[in-house]
Amino acid sequence: MSEGAAGGAIDFGRTTRTVRSRRFSARVPVRIVAVSGGLVALAVVLGVVALGVGEYPVSPTEVVRAVTGGGEAFVRTVVLEWRLPIVLAAIVLGAALGIGGAIFQSLTRNPLGSPDVIGFDAGSYTAVVVAILALGARDYWTLAGAAALGGIATAVVVYLLSFRDGVQGFRLIIVGIGVSAMLGSVNSYLVTRADVGDAMAVGFWGAGSLSRVTWESMLPALAAFAGICVVSALLAPSLQRLELGDDLAVTHGTRVGAARLALIVVGVAATALVTAAAGPLGFVALVAPQLARRLTHSPGVSLLSAAAMGAALLMSAQLLTLVVAELYRTIPVGLITVCLGGTYLIWLLVRESRRHERTS
């Protein structure tokens, strides 16, 4: 199966290099790996800059010294204890959003079928609202658990409601919008009944922010992320085959039902991880796979480049919030992702409808 060597007169699609050892052989898509590597490098550089920004500014050289184990004790505390978990969260959660978005966009075969559009965020929000208002919970773990549970439950409901001889992308998205609208009205009912303090706590959670992240909350998230990476890497070939259509996927030896279910579970887990750790960070999952696809010139969505793009995007957004905090005031990073991502989505829709006109 290693027909696609680089170059040659015939275009075989993705440029690939074949890597072989005695027991192992794989085709590596060159451009995807290169672009992903570049994006990860960008995220790391932005992360180093972000480690230096804040009320106590630290220069990049001092940051590098602190990370490698040198420098003053106080600088090390600031950089390693306070800021590193947040920067790490931006990169890891961004990558998780990219993976979740890529999986769902691939499964629905629709660039707009991302978890936030389909309504998972609304479900998480409702669960957290109930946890804060009805159970009086404020601690991180209860809210994280509620967010994950609510998102997963909503995913199941949306999936079942849109099931009718299989799940069409179109129906899944509209059902998601409908379910989000219902949950949204339940949320506003609960919030308007609460006292102002509780209501604002809900509002702050719902705005989505990384500033609450600490090492204590980050370590389990890192472990979960590692698990998601491994499983999604194993499932990536099935995802690619499913994009060909169910019939072709079957002839390539994929167990379609099982593969799709496993992918949905991973996608929901990736999204729930983020919502649990930081609240809803809108539109990263939607935008990352699409930008990555354009950068890599690939026909479909690839998990690796989507994850790298998600990391770079969320890291940039987080750095932007730090800069805005310096100049103006602290704003939640979710606000930036929603504004930039939503604007990008609108632009994407305008562009695609224009193209549609030209071709029709």
Next chain:
Amino acid sequence: MTTRTTVSAPPRTTPHGTRSRRRTLGLVAILGALLVAVLLSLALGTNPLSPGAVWTGLRAHDDSEASVLVWTLRIPRTVVGLAAGAAFGVAGALVQALTRNPLADPGILGVNAGAGFAVTLGVGLFGVTSAQGYVWFAFVGAALATLLVYAIGASSGGSISPITLVLAGVALAAVLDGVGTFLQLIDPETFTRLRRWGVGSINDTALTDTWQVLPFLAGGLVLALVLARALNDVALGDDLARSLGTNVARTRVLGIVAVTLLAGGGTALTGGIGFVGLMVPHLVRWFTGPDQRWVIAYSALAAAVLVLLADVLGRVVARPGEIEVGIVTALVGAPVLIMLVRRSRASGL
């Protein structure tokens, strides 16, 4: 012109007048339902009154408990419900006709969010406090949002898919809500004042404010009825409409003006009631067929009935508290949306 196009138009397409009989019967039924809804809205609440007590209270207009209840609480919210309901219903019918999109609704397309965002700006930055002040911000916000969503639709030459337009609206609403929430969170005073507003309630607007907004709603309604015949032609496609002598561009522009007046005014009064504009035209078409003159006239009445009944339901279910009408319509309307897309063929126009 208005009267000719709304009421006395003979059915052009149906054989033997069965549809005309259906329309007339339907109209009687809706007017009856409207009467019942108004009576229920005057009678029911935390402190229910008998029809007799409502009548005495109405006639007396004095300091008696029933009279105060009817005149200061129930009549204002009933008037707001009628006006806002008709506005959202007709706005929905117009948007569906203009975009030829069965899933269109001012709420789903982000028009209400645009109005709400502008009002948040008005309260947060300019210290506006009354519905009378809200209304101008709401108009500007609704107009900009309508134009933007419409520009997205128009850039495809009218061939945009329903889902693309819905998504554009959802994206717009998400961005505007995000920024609006931020503005509320950095200023607790704005937060307190507006957190109930965006839910969609017809209980918080004073009658004096309603009178200020009413002319705009009436203007939008009249404009919609005048446009109805041209909209029928637009439904056939731009080319055919032009060959029938309809000025398509002018119809579109005036249609957007009407939607802006109706959705903006309705949002200024209530904070935005979702899904009314989605549901009502679909229900109404079952009686009227596709003729926009009838769809618009029916939608105005039926939407008023729906909003009043939803409001009464919200008062009865959660006694002694209340559930805002916008929450009730969303809980009823979202399943309707889901049902529409679950049908094997999305309802055509």
